[in-house]
Every structure is written in structure tokens, then in C-alpha cells.
Amino acid sequence: SQTIHQWPATLVQPVGSPLSLECTVEGTSNPNLYWYRQAAGRGLQLLFYSVGIGQISSEVPQNLSASRPQDRQFILSSKKLLLSDSGFYLCAWQGDSLGPQHFGDGTRLSIL
Amino acid sequence: TQLLEQSPQFLSIQEGENLTVYCNSSSVFSSLQWYRQEPGEGPVLLVTVVTGGEVKKLKRLTFQFGDARKDSSLHITAAQPGDTGLYLCAGRIGGGSNYKLTFGKGTLLTVNP
Numbered sequence: 001s002q003t004i005h006q007w008p009a010t011l012v013q014p015v016g017s018p019l020s021l022e023c024t025v026e027g028t029s030n031p032n033l034y035w036y037r038q039a040a041g042r043g044l045q046l047l048f049y050s051v052g053i054g055q056i057s058s059e060v061p062q063n064l065s066a067s068r069p070q071d072r073q074f075i076l077s078s079k080k081l082l083l084s085d086s087g088f089y090l091c092a093w094q095g096d097s098l099g100p101q102h103f104g105d106g107t108r109l110s111i112l
Numbered sequence: 113t114q115l116l117e118q119s120p121q122f123l124s125i126q127e128g129e130n131l132t133v134y135c136n137s138s139s140v141f142s143s144l145q146w147y148r149q150e151p152g153e154g155p156v157l158l159v160t161v162v163t164g165g166e167v168k169k170l171k172r173l174t175f176q177f178g179d180a181r182k183d184s185s186l187h188i189t190a191a192q193p194g195d196t197g198l199y200l201c202a203g204r205i206g207g208g209s210n211y212k213l214t215f216g217k218g219t220l221l222t223v224n225p
Contacts, residue, residue, distance in 0.1 A: 032211050043200070043216060044200070044202075046213075059212075092154075097210070101145075106152070106154050108152070
């Protein structure tokens with residue numbers, strides 16, 4: 001069966017520090033991968049998605065970037081965090097273009 | 113502009129009551145999913161509907177996709193405290209190379225014992 005792992009579960013970082021959140025998927029090949037941010041337990045804002053290694057689509061201009069160095073690995077990064085980057089970050093995978101998305105357990109990021 | 117409107121935003125009911133939450137759009141969706149999310153966790157898929165007029169049942173939960181595939185509803189019978197959570201609908205507009213889901217803002221349901 002397929003599983004998705006996201007870490008860390010929580011992270012507290014100072015303003016201006018770098019960020020790296022990692023997401024890996026097991027049990028499937030060539031998944032579509034997604035990074036979302038969720039504010040205050042409400043709707044999900046799509047940040048990035050990837051349909052293959054090295055292919056990244058950015059949805060909103062922001063202080064973040066994404067990379068997909070391997071088929072089942074998706075990384076969310078920032079060189080300098082802002083206070084506004086605080087939130088709940090979710091990674092998801094999708095097996096085919098018409099199927100649902102399956103989510104990791106998320107990372108709670110707090111910027112001080 | 114919010115493509116997917118969910119209502120109500122908040123719902124607090126007593127155990128045993130029935131409820132319906134709605135997901136509406138002016139866009140046609142090729143498929144629509146419902147998710148439930150508990151605090152501090154990722155959303156968990158409940159159901160996918162793809163055919164206009166489709167009805168799916170998952171124990172006490174009944175999901176319906178509108179005939180025109182622009183709206184959906186989720187009905188819960190005899191709600192239990194374990195049903196508490198954020199219910200999100202998400203739809204895919206068009207098909208083919210559209211890999212993105214549009215999410216509503218969710219209905220936050222609290223079922224009191």
C-alpha cells in the first residue's frame with residue numbers, strides 16, 4: 001500500500017532562518033506531488049505541484065521554493081523565513097490525473 | 113473569488129442529530145472529493161464522485177453529486193462525537209492535464225455528546 005511521510009511534525013524557526021521540509025512517498029511510481037499551506041484550520045492554498053522529477057509548477061509568488069530531486073521526494077524550502085510563512089504545511093500525492101489526492105500529516109511551522 | 117463555497121462554515125449539534133453540509137460552485141467539475149480533517153492532521157479522503165446525480169453511502173454518511181456536477185452535499189445521519197472535524201470538498205475543473213484540485217474553505221463540525 002502507498003504511504004506518505006512528512007517531517008518534521010512541528011518546527012519553530014526564527015525570522016530570517018532557512019527552511020527545508022521533506023516529503024516522501026512509498027508504494028507508487030511517478031506520482032503527482034503537491035505542497036499546500038493551510039491557515040487557521042481552514043481551506044488549503046496550493047503552493048507548488050510537480051508531475052515529474054525536476055518539474056515544478058508554482059501557484060503563488062512567495063518566499064518559498066520547491067524541488068523534486070527524486071521521483072518520490074518533494075522538498076519545500078526557503079532561504080530566509082518571514083513571519084507570514086507561519087502555518088500548517090501539507091504534502092500530498094496523486095496516483096493519476098483523475099484520482100484523489102492523499103495527504104501527509106502536515107508540518108506546523110511557527111516563525112518567531 | 114472562491115470557486116467552491118461550503119456552507120455552513122461552522123456547525124455545532126448534539127449527538128444523534130442529522131445534518132447536511134453543502135459544497136457549491138458555478139464551475140463544472142469532472143470529479144469531486146470530500147475529505148475530513150482532524151486538528152493537527154492531514155485531510156483524509158472520504159469519497160470521490162464523478163457522475164452527475166451520483167449518490168454514495170459510507171456507513172452513516174451519504175454523498176450526492178449534483179446533476180450538473182456543480183454542487184455536492186454530505187448528509188450525516190445520527191451524528192456521533194467521532195464525526196467532529198473539518199469537512200472539506202475539493203473539485204477538479206476539466207480533466208486531462210489539469211492536475212490541480214480546488215478546495216473549499218470547509219465546514220467545521222462539532223458533535224457534542
